[in-house]
Structures are given as C-alpha cells and as structure tokens.
Amino acid sequence: xxxxxxxxxxxxxxxxxxxxxxxxxxxxxxxxxxxxxxxxxxxxxxxxxxxxxxxxxxxxxxxxxxxxxxxxxxxxxxxxxxxxxxxxxxxxxxxxxxxxxxxxxxxxxxxxxxxxxxxxxxxxxxxxxxxxxxxxxxxxxxxxxxxxxxxxxxxxxxxxxxxxxxxxxxxxxxxxxxxxxxxxxxxxxxxxxxxxxxxxxxxxxxxxxxxxxxxxxxxxxxxxxxxxxxxxxxxxxxxxxxxxxxxxxxxxxxxxxxxxxxxxxxxxxxxxxxxx
Amino acid sequence: xxxxxxxxxxxxxxxxxxxxxxxxxxxxxxxxxxxxxxxxxxxxxxxxxxxxxxxxxxxxxxxxxxxxxxxxxxxxxxxxxxxxxxxxxxxxxxxxxxxxxxxxxxxxxxxxxxxxxxxxxxxxxxxxxxxxxxxxxxxxxxxxxxxxxxxxxxxxxxxxxxxxxxxxxxxxxxxxxxxxxxxxxxxxxxxxxxxxxxxxxxxxxxxxxxxxxxxxxxxxxxxxxxxxxxxxxxxxxxxxxxxxxxxxxxxxxxxxxxxxxxxxxxxxxxxxxxxx
Numbered sequence: 001x002x003x004x005x006x007x008x009x010x011x012x013x014x015x016x017x018x019x020x021x022x023x024x025x026x027x028x029x030x031x032x033x034x035x036x037x038x039x040x041x042x043x044x045x046x047x048x049x050x051x052x053x054x055x056x057x058x059x060x061x062x063x064x065x066x067x068x069x070x071x072x073x074x075x076x077x078x079x080x081x082x083x084x085x086x087x088x089x090x091x092x093x094x095x096x097x098x099x100x101x102x103x104x105x106x107x108x109x110x111x112x113x114x115x116x117x118x119x120x121x122x123x124x125x126x127x128x129x130x131x132x133x134x135x136x137x138x139x140x141x142x143x144x145x146x147x148x149x150x151x152x153x154x155x156x157x158x159x160x161x162x163x164x165x166x167x168x169x170x171x172x173x174x175x176x177x178x179x180x181x182x183x184x185x186x187x188x189x190x191x192x193x194x195x196x197x198x199x200x201x202x203x204x205x206x207x208x209x210x211x212x213x214x215x216x217x218x219x220x221x222x223x224x225x226x227x228x229x230x231x232x233x234x235x236x237x238x239x240x241x242x243x244x245x246x247x248x249x250x251x252x253x254x255x256x257x258x259x260x261x262x263x264x265x266x267x268x269x270x271x272x273x274x275x276x
Numbered sequence: 277x278x279x280x281x282x283x284x285x286x287x288x289x290x291x292x293x294x295x296x297x298x299x300x301x302x303x304x305x306x307x308x309x310x311x312x313x314x315x316x317x318x319x320x321x322x323x324x325x326x327x328x329x330x331x332x333x334x335x336x337x338x339x340x341x342x343x344x345x346x347x348x349x350x351x352x353x354x355x356x357x358x359x360x361x362x363x364x365x366x367x368x369x370x371x372x373x374x375x376x377x378x379x380x381x382x383x384x385x386x387x388x389x390x391x392x393x394x395x396x397x398x399x400x401x402x403x404x405x406x407x408x409x410x411x412x413x414x415x416x417x418x419x420x421x422x423x424x425x426x427x428x429x430x431x432x433x434x435x436x437x438x439x440x441x442x443x444x445x446x447x448x449x450x451x452x453x454x455x456x457x458x459x460x461x462x463x464x465x466x467x468x469x470x471x472x473x474x475x476x477x478x479x480x481x482x483x484x485x486x487x488x489x490x491x492x493x494x495x496x497x498x499x500x501x502x503x504x505x506x507x508x509x510x511x512x513x514x515x516x517x518x519x520x521x522x523x524x525x526x527x528x529x530x531x532x533x534x535x536x537x538x539x540x541x542x543x544x545x546x547x548x549x550x551x552x
Contacts, residue, residue: 024382062375062382068390069352072345096375098399099338100426103298106338114344123374123399125421127428145401150376152403155450162438174431 001118001139003182003207006090007231009055011276014267016232017259018056018092018209019046020239021078022063029247039067039074040081042251046243047082049256053263056090056235057082058209076115083116090235091118092143092209098123098130105133112137119143121187121209124171128178135179142184146171147199149189149212172202181206190236193222204229211237220262224269232275238262277394277415279458279483282366283507285331287552290543292508293535294332294368294485295322296515297354298339305523315343315350316357318527322519323358325532329539332366332511333358334485352391359392366511367394368419368485374399374406381409388413395419397463397485400447404454411455418460422447423475425465425488448478457482466512469498480505487513496538500545508551514538 010016021043028042035041047057059078064071082091097107097120104122111117112134119141122131134142147157147168157168165173175184181203188199190212199208210223213236220236227234242262246254270276286292297319304318311317323333335354340347358367373383373396380398387393388410395417398407410418423433423444433444441449451460457479464475466488475484486499489512496512503510518538522530546552 022379060375060379060382062373062379062386065386066382066390068386069345069348072348076345094375096373096399096402097338099336099370099372100424103336103338106300106336106342110338110341110344114342123372123401124432125399125401126372126424126426127431127433129426129428131428148376148402150402150405152405152407155403156400156443156446157403159435159437159443159446161435167432167435167443170432170435 001090003231005088006055006207006235009088009090010232010270013053013055013263014270014276015053015055015263016234016236016266016270017054017262018058018235018237019050019054019242019259020094020211020237021046021057021059021243022239023243024063025067027244027247029249029251031249037074037077039064039071040077043074043078044081045252046255047086049252050242050259051086051089053259054089056092058092058094058237060239061093061095079115079117091116093117093120096121096123096145098126100126101129101133104130108134108137112140119185121145124175131175131178135183140183142179143209144171144175144184144186146186147188147192147195149191153189169198169202172199176203185209187211188227190219190223193219193226196223196227200227200229205233207233207235209235209237213238220265221269224273228269228273228275230275232270277366279507281364282331282483282511285364285366286508286546289329289331289539290546290552291329291331291539292510292512292542292546293330293538294334294511294513295326295330295518295535296370296487296513297322297333297335297519298515299519300339301343303520303523305525305527307525313346313350313353315340315347316353319350319354320357321528322531323362325528326518326535327362327365329535330365332368334368334370334513336515337369337371355391355393367392369393369396372397372399372421374402376402377405377409380406384410384413388416395461397421400451407451407454411459416459418455419485420447420451420460420462422462423464423468423471425467429465445474445478448475452479461485461511463487464503466495466499469495469502472499472503476503476505481509483509483511485511485513489514496541497545500549504545504549504551506551508546
C-alpha cells in the first residue's frame with residue numbers, strides 16, 4: 001500500500017478515521033461470550049459496522065497476547081478477515097516493537113509475512129538497526145513513536161540537548177534518513193495538539209498516526225488545525241469510544257453511530273481545509 | 277523471585293549465565309525437524325543440557341511470534357517446562373514492550389499471568405505509566421532498556437542535556453523513583469563494557485542484564501571488571517554462541533560444552549571478585 005492509496009481512501013470515504021481494535025475480553029458484550037471465538041466475533045461485527053467510515057484498523061497486540069494462544073488465533077482471524085473483505089483498508093499492528101537487527105527482522109516476518117499487516121508501530125529507543133529490518137518490505141510502513149499521548153511522555157521525550165533540540169524532535173529528524181514518507185509515519189499524540197505544529201515543520205509530508213482522540217481527551221478540530229497537510233496527512237485513531245460505545249446486543253449498531261459521528265466531523269474538517 | 281534468590285543461584289552454580297533462547301526455526305538441527313514441535317524439542321534439549329550452568333533463560337519473543345500460533349505454542353510449552361523442572365531458574369521474556377497504561381497492563385497479564393515469566397524487558401521511551409503496570413506484581417521484575425549493545429544505540433541513547441546528562445543516564449536515574457532493585461533491573465550492552473563503570477555509579481545495587489557477550493563481541497572479563505558489585509549484580513546473556521554451537525545430532529552436547537566453558541570463566545571471575 002502507498003501513501004497515495006491511503007489518500008484516495010480519505011477522499012472516497014471523507015474520513016481519516018482509524019478504529020483501534022483494543023478488544024479487551026472482559027469488555028466484550030456478554031451476548032457474544034457463548035460464541036466459539038468471542039474476540040473474533042466482536043471484531044468482525046465492529047469491522048462490518050464501521051468499515052465504510054474507516055480508512056484503517058489498528059489491533060492493539062497486547063489485548064490479544066494477554067489471552068495467550070487463543071488471542072493469537074483471534075488476531076489472525078481478524079486481520080485475515082479484514083484483508084479479504086476490505087482490502088483497501090490500511091491495517092496497522094500496534095505492537096511498539098524494536099530490538100537489535102536480527103530480532104527486528106523476526107518481528108517484521110511476524111507482522112508482514114505471517115500476518116498481512118500493512119504497518120507496524122515501532123519504538124525508536126534502539127535506533128536505526130532496530131527499525132531498518134521493517135523497511136525492507138516495499139509497500140509496508142513503519143510508524144515510529146515520536147511524541148506519545150500519555151503522561152509518561154514527559155519523562156524522556158522532552159529531554160533537550162544544548163542546541164534546544166528535544167528527543168522527539170531528534171527522532172523525527174534522524175529517522176528521515178532511514179526512509180521517506182512512503183515507508184515511514186509517526187505516532188504523535190492528540191493530547192498535545194499544539195505540538196503538532198512543531199512536528200509538521202520537521203515532517204511536512206509524512207502521515208501522522210494520532211491516538212488519544214476520544215477516551216484519552218484530545219480534540220479533533222485542534223488536531224486538524226495544527227496537523228493537517230495538503231493530502232490530509234492524518235490518521236486519527238479512536239478505540240474505546242467507538243468499539244465499546246455499548247455493551248448490549250446493539251453494540252455494533254452503536255459503534256457504527258459513533259464512527260459515523262466522527263466521520264461527519266472529519267468530513268467537515270476535510271472540506272474546511274480544502275482537501276475534498 | 278527476589279534478588280536474593282538470584283544471588284543464591286549464582287553462588288550455588290558459580291555462574292551468572294543467562295542462555296538466550298533465540299530459537300530461530302531455520303537454524304534448528306535438521307534431526308529435530310521431523311518432531312511434532314521442533315522449536316520445543318530443541319529448547320527442551322538445550323535447557324536440559326545447560327541448566328546446571330545457567331541461572332536464567334531468556335526466550336526472545338520475536339523468534340516465536342515470527343512463527344505465528346505454532347510459535348506461541350512452542351513458547352508456552354518451553355516456559356512451562358522450565359518452570360516445572362527448574363523452578364529456581366529466572367525466566368525472562370525478552371519482549372521489549374511498553375505502551376500506555378491500559379495496554380502495558382495487558383502485556384503484564386500476558387507475561388506474568390498467562391505465562392509464568394519472572395521478568396520482562398521493557399522499552400523506556402513512553403515513561404513511567406508505560407512501565408508501572410508491570411511493577412504491580414510482587415516478585416516479578418521489569419528489566420528496563422538503558423544502554424543497548426547495538427550500533428543504533430548511538431542514535432538516541434547518548435543525547436545529552438545542557439547539564440551533561442545523557443538519555444540512558446536519565447533513564448537510569450528517573451526509573452529508580454519507580455521501583456527499587458527488588459523489582460527493577462537494567463539492560464546494559466557488553467559491547468560498551470567501560471560504560472558499565474558509569475552505569476554502576478548510578479545504579480550500584482541493581483542487577484544488570486548484559487547482552488552482547490559472544491556472537492556480538494563483548495568480553496566477559498571486561499564486563500566483570502566494570503560491572504560487578506558485591507552480590508555479583510550481573511546476569512550475562514549468551515544466545516547463538518551456545519544454542520547454535522553445532523547443528524548435528526550433537527547440538528545439545530556441544531551447547532553444554534559451551535555453557536560449561538562460560539560457567540568456568542564466570543567461576544574464576546566470581547572468585548577474583550571474592551563473591552564465592
């Protein structure tokens with residue numbers, strides 16, 4: 001998949017929404033708990049209900065790993081189902097991996113060969129050789145953590161060198177030597193929307209994956225104001241606020257309504273910014 | 277498990293060796309490829325051959341994830357086998373996870389509840405709330421990345437603030453407010469043994485997990501010279517140099533020889549440093 005393919009989807013669907021499949025077992029509606037694979041049944045219903053408003057899905061690996069082997073089975077079925085039925089949709093493994101070269105190569109195999117993901121989130125701490133094995137797959141993306149949306153982001157990401165450069169800025173600058181915007185994106189949290197303006201100066205063309213809208217409190221219009229570029233350049237994630245909007249038999253219907261609401265907001269913002 | 281339990285093992289076995297179970301499928305001896313689960317058969321043989329010289333095993337998650345569901349089955353069988361047969365041995369999930377709080381909580385469940393690991397390696401980039409969920413399990417350890425052994429370590433880990441403090445030093449200092457040496461250890465690469473002296477000034481009492489001895493080129497005596505404290509304070513990992521010492525039917529015998537060689541070197545160093 002290319003950046004242009006993602007942009008086409010944004011224009012067609014009038015949306016830059018990513019739905020995070022943080023499918024926590026305990027929160028899955030009880031009406032699904034008797035099925036053979038409740039996590040997959042839940043994901044399938046959520047995907048079928050929201051796909052027309054959604055340009056990307058982002059399973060959060062932790063929620064599957066926490067269930068052991070059955071979790072990996074649910075994950076595999078989910079991503080294969082999405083790829084088969086909605087091949088245009090961008091599929092992100094939210095895994096935050098990163099290790100020495102020979103190990104990152106194995107993680108890349110896990111997500112890009114064994115599973116049909118289009119992108120994987122990667123932590124930058126170990127530097128270039130921890131990231132580059134993911135870049136040897138044409139049409140696949142690394143989404144590198146830059147500025148995250150959590151409180152702990154303050155612990156290290158703002159460490160500043162004597163020239164005034166912060167760690168997250170150094171990550172943005174240095175990693176551009178590793179890959180261009182057709183293989184690299186960045187995670188930039190929505191709870192710091194005003195920081196998106198600084199980020200955009202450093203990476204004008206790259207897509208930014210923005211978590212933290214919805215349950216984590218970020219504002220969509222602020223994100224668009226500071227982060228949008230000529231080809232949108234934003235993939236905004238919402239997880240719990242959509243997938244767990246309701247826990248009755250109407251969960252999928254309610255998820256659809258929530259996704260539709262966000263899509264309508266996005267449509268207005270895309271028009272305001274003259275993208276559609 | 278406590279630091280004292282680990283120290284007792286070091287004294288009893290006259291060793292501070294961790295064997296890394298980077299059990300890459302393609303490198304597993306062909307004589308095992310016809311078995312039902314070659315990865316588990318390989319790990320079981322390696323563990324049985326090396327356990328008397330080894331205080332810790334460290335499966336590298338990437339090598340299991342790259343095989344999909346069957347890889348997770350092999351991992352689960354391996355760690356359960358080790359816990360049942362060698363309960364004194366420290367079991368490390370080399371996973372390098374780290375995400376926002378509700379997600380790290382799920383990773384902690386994966387490694388500390390679903391699987392019987394004693395410790396997990398964690399990346400520090402996202403700060404305190406990405407680490408603290410792993411710390412809510414008494415007797416379990418976080419092993420935080422500080423200074424890694426790979427070339428890419430130079431990209432960000434040495435970023436220096438105006439007071440001369442480097443990122444990895446800030447990680448070592450800040451994280452001591454999160455947990456003491458009974459719940460926290462640090463990854464410090466052996467290819468920079470002289471840096472261990474600086475690390476020891478900041479964390480005199482913590483165990484350090486030192487990768488990079490063997491295939492990655494670090495020297496054991498240098499590591500001991502700069503990194504050992506009164507209770508050893510070192511867990512030195514070797515992976516490929518031991519587990520893939522041979523690929524014939526004698527692989528386990530040869531792995532045992534290699535582990536024994538390292539243990540003998542360690543015994544001399546422990547005596548030189550008056551620990552045994």
